[in-house]
Amino acid sequence: MNIQSIYQLYSISSGVEINSKKVKKGSIFVALKGKNFDGNQFAYEAISNGAILAVVDNKKYVRCKKIIFVYNTLYFLHQLAMYHRYRFHHIPIIAITGSNGKTTTKELTAAILSKKYNKVHSTKNNFNNHIGISLTILSMPIDTQISVMEIGANHEKEIEKMCSIIDPDYGYITNFGIAHLEGFKSIEGIIRSKLELYNFLKKKIKSCLNGDDPIQLSNSKGMKRYIFSEKKTTDINIEYLWTKNSIKSILSIKNKKIVSSLIGDYNLYNIASAITIGIYFKISLKKIKEAVEEYVPNNYRSQILIKKNTKIIVDCYNANPTSMMKALTFFNNIQGNKIAILGDMLELGFFSNNEHDKIISFLEKSNINIIFLIGNIFFNTKKTSQRIKKFMNKKNFVEWIQKYSIQKMDYILIKGSRKIALESLIDLI
Incomplete structure (x- = not known):
């Protein structure tokens, strides 16, 4: 089947899926591969779940007429999208x-x-x-x-x-x-x-x-x-x-x-x-x-929650050195008693330690009352301020907070990279 023929089928389908478990009746399943998975293995499952077509790039998984082979499924997905855009x-x-x-x-x-x-x-x-x-x-x-x-x-x-x-x-x-x-x-x-x-x-x-x-x-x-x-x-x-x-x-x-x-x-x-x-x-x-x-922000981006008269600034959908420093500069300027709960900034490679050290240097000079740092990278930074408490991981922080609790504050900032998922801490505050 060429791209035009498949597109005609797509135009009457219920959409494209890359997860066999999310396949809707009448959809097209495209089997993609990653470091830890091979979507080709789930092509027949996708057909069983209601897909009208499954596209694979490994011939051994072509087990019925509804499964077709292409040389590269990711390239195929790009081509199908480009054809739709062209139309x-x-x-x-x-x-x-x-x-x-x-x-x-x-x-x-x-x-x-x-x-x-x-x-x-x-x-x-x-x-x-x-x-x-x-x-x-x-x-x-x-x-x-x-x-x-x-x-x-x-x-x-x-x-x-x-x-x-x-x-x-x-x-x-x-x-x-x-x-x-x-x-x-x-x-x-x-x-x-x-x-x-x-x-x-x-x-x-x-x-x-x-x-x-x-x-x-x-x-x-x-x-x-x-x-x-x-x-x-x-x-x-x-x-x-x-x-x-x-x-x-x-x-x-x-x-x-x-x-x-x-x-x-x-x-x-x-x-x-x-x-x-x-x-x-x-x-x-x-x-x-x-x-x-x-417009009200959601998904843990620039949200403000109020719990027991404390304003919690939830900005933990993601973090990098630029966004972290901007958030902390803003937070430092707010008047009142404040706590910052910060998670590691990921995907920085060789620059990681240096960028985390820069954040520490800012925090040491800040007027933030208490700072909690969560994650292996922050944990291994040097610190001089007594206001900074470090935890190897989120589990250790949760154990600490359940034992000691956080004192009442006017403001709490929560920020960290997506994989740290600091939003799970909101209910504990």
């Missing part, structure tokens, strides 16, 4: 990448666009890698009016590859922070990687740019740009009203004050970029204000 090239796609703030910016942008468009498609969950992007494209209904897609990466040329799959019309880079250094090797590698989006978009319609970011400005010359900044000479002039004692992110545009439920100054650019994209697509400021102020 619906008229649907505008906005691609968002960057080291921090991708998901928040994507969700805000989708919320704003929904004030004008009835059918806004966007990346679900964390489907932002080369597999997730393909599944996201294939989940785009034919009546989609506009789509917002998040692109993640942990090594160079990955964003370039994903752009070739989704063929975005517009794009925005949130920032160039220190993240995934294990794959990128250096900050220069991070910058080159993120700029792959702008390089792809040079012949496209427009890119949204943060005019306060010199890296973006200098590397986007010659592009069709739509720039926001505090400078009045840019396309969109935004005034940031956040102060050191503020918790919520507040800004103003054309004298219209917008108060977001998002916290801290580090979310201001995320909000500003989503507003700028909304203005470009001719959405009224009234509707934009409604969308931003209605």
Whole structure:
């Protein structure tokens, strides 16, 4: 079967699945392989669970007519997604990448666009890698009016590859922070990687740019740009009203004050970029204000929970040196008694110890009353402050907190990498 024939089958299917246990009746199962699994082994199970077709790249698993062989199932998945995008090239796609703030910016942008468009498609969950992007494209209904897609990466040329799959019309880079250094090797590698989006978009319609970011400005010359900044000479002039004692992110545009439920100054650019994209697509400021102020963060990103009069800032969906330092700087400026519960920052490779030491140095000079550090990397750092308590793992911390409990505070910050899953501690506080 060629890609056109399979696509015809896909067009009447209930979608594409890569997990045989999640197969829906009438879906297509694509058998992918990873370090610890081989999806080919589950092709027949997928058919038994209701799939109308299973695609494998190992001939020995072709056990019935509904199972077909291709030379590489991942390449096949990319090709099927590209074909779907080609068929619906008229649907505008906005691609968002960057080291921090991708998901928040994507969700805000989708919320704003929904004030004008009835059918806004966007990346679900964390489907932002080369597999997730393909599944996201294939989940785009034919009546989609506009789509917002998040692109993640942990090594160079990955964003370039994903752009070739989704063929975005517009794009925005949130920032160039220190993240995934294990794959990128250096900050220069991070910058080159993120700029792959702008390089792809040079012949496209427009890119949204943060005019306060010199890296973006200098590397986007010659592009069709739509720039926001505090400078009045840019396309969109935004005034940031956040102060050191503020918790919520507040800004103003054309004298219209917008108060977001998002916290801290580090979310201001995320909000500003989503507003700028909304203005470009001719959405009224009234509707934009409604969308931003209605948006409530979830998934442990910049959430505020209140328990026993203590405000718990839950920002533990992920962490890297840039996002950690921004969160701690914001937290340090808040007035009141404070506790920080921090987990290891992962995927930093050779730079890991040094980056964790930098966080420790900041904490030692901070005004945070008590600091709990969780994870093997933090545990092996040097510390001098009596305010810092270290635990090898989360289990050890849980045992300590059940024995001693945490004293009452005005604020608690919880932040760490996704694999540390610090949100499980919320009920113990």
